[in-house]
Amino acid sequence: MKFLDQCKIYAKAGDGGAGCVGFRREKFIEYGGPDGGDGGRGGDIVVEAMANLNTLIDYRYQQHFRAEKGHHGEGRNKSGRAGEAIVLKVPIGTQVLAEDNETLIADMVEPGQRVVLCRGGDGGFGNAHYKSSTNQAPRRADAGWPGDERWVWLRLKLIADIGLVGLPNAGKSTFLAATSSARPKIADYPFTTLKPQLGVVRVDDDEFVLADLPGLIEGAAEGRGLGHRFLGHVERCGAILHLVDATQDDVLGAYRTIRDELDAYGAGLPAKPEIVGLNKCDAVDAADLKKKKAALARAARRRAPGSRVMVLSGVTGEGVRDLLRALMEHARARRAAPPPRWDEEREA
Numbered sequence: 001m002k003f004l005d006q007c008k009i010y011a012k013a014g015d016g017g018a019g020c021v022g023f024r025r026e027k028f029i030e031y032g033g034p035d036g037g038d039g040g041r042g043g044d045i046v047v048e049a050m051a052n053l054n055t056l057i058d059y060r061y062q063q064h065f066r067a068e069k070g071h072h073g074e075g076r077n078k079s080g081r082a083g084e085a086i087v088l089k090v091p092i093g094t095q096v097l098a099e100d101n102e103t104l105i106a107d108m109v110e111p112g113q114r115v116v117l118c119r120g121g122d123g124g125f126g127n128a129h130y131k132s133s134t135n136q137a138p139r140r141a142d143a144g145w146p147g148d149e150r151w152v153w154l155r156l157k158l159i160a161d162i163g164l165v166g167l168p169n170a171g172k173s174t175f176l177a178a179t180s181s182a183r184p185k186i187a188d189y190p191f192t193t194l195k196p197q198l199g200v201v202r203v204d205d206d207e208f209v210l211a212d213l214p215g216l217i218e219g220a221a222e223g224r225g226l227g228h229r230f231l232g233h234v235e236r237c238g239a240i241l242h243l244v245d246a247t248q249d250d251v252l253g254a255y256r257t258i259r260d261e262l263d264a265y266g267a268g269l270p271a272k273p274e275i276v277g278l279n280k281c282d283a284v285d286a287a288d289l290k291k292k293k294a295a296l297a298r299a300a301r302r303r304a305p306g307s308r309v310m311v312l313s314g315v316t317g318e319g320v321r322d323l324l325r326a327l328m329e330h331a332r333a334r335r336a337a338p339p340p341r342w343d344e345e346r347e348a
Helices: 172-179 229-234 251-265 286-303 320-336
Strands: 006-012 045-050 064-066 086-091 094-097 104-108 114-118 149-156 162-166 197-203 206-212 239-245 274-279 308-311 345-347
Touching (some): 045 094, 086 149, 104 114, 114 149, 162 229, 162 320, 172 320, 206 320, 229 251, 239 320, 251 286, 274 320
Parallel strands (some): 006 064, 045 086, 114 345
Antiparallel strands (some): 006 149
16 A cells, blocks of 8 residues: 555535425415425535544545535425535544644544535525515525535654654664564665655553654755655654664764754654654764763754663564563553544534
8 A cells, every 4th residue: 555644625515405486286275375495505525534544645636625515495485406525535633724834723633533624505595495475475585505625734643652863774674664564665775755654652561652754854944855855643642763774974963963953843743752862873883882972862852852872782572572562651651641632523
């Protein structure tokens, strides 16, 4: 399945049906009177969050959605049938943004959450609605009201407990494959990972979801490499696991590069709890590794107070279990936080 985390769609609710001008005509009934029914209401466009989806790929092949119009009223006081609503099913974590791609309309964060994106138009009144003692034979009927319409952006921000970031070839995919059942592509060249990967990591009797993001490089905020558009998937994470390649000569430069990109992105990422993993420790001399860990710990405390530096090897498994337990603590803290409130179904 292809991964798509952003798309633009057009939504048009159904127009209301027109009212009817009708008069009762039956044998032996001399004064039948008006009996034109009202028009039906147009169908709504509804967005619903689904737990079994993880991509917006369905909206790549269809971008226009138009709900059914309300049916017209008929004689004998028959009201028109309401138009069928269209339900747009999206993954949990999808944000609905206005056409400017900035104004937030709805944030779909819970399974089953429903938001009415476009309201269907009301049906017009038939002439039976206007009858009175002074107007016993009205010939007025109203047309239906138009339904709402708008262009919107759908932007998916994956729901994960821990976000995994680092430079290309820092060993992120290897770590994900070693700790979960995910099977990301692993190779010895940069940008092996081209889309976010999710893995469920089991620790003792509990588990958390780990999101592996494509590697960042210096200048990602200006669009270099793959840019930093995928960092949106880390916004909902409880903590960040920042992997640094211990075989590099300048581990401090590698660490600062990613931290600078997190600061440039903003959106609360610089303030998130961070664990720095000094990866590939099996390929570095013990004395050199100790020196790099101490220098990295000093830099991490200055940039992100409370950061921890842990040594590990995704290939041999050294230090991985202790790191997973530390990440599990952050995952539990995230789940213990009160969830955002939402109405079961509300008008956007």
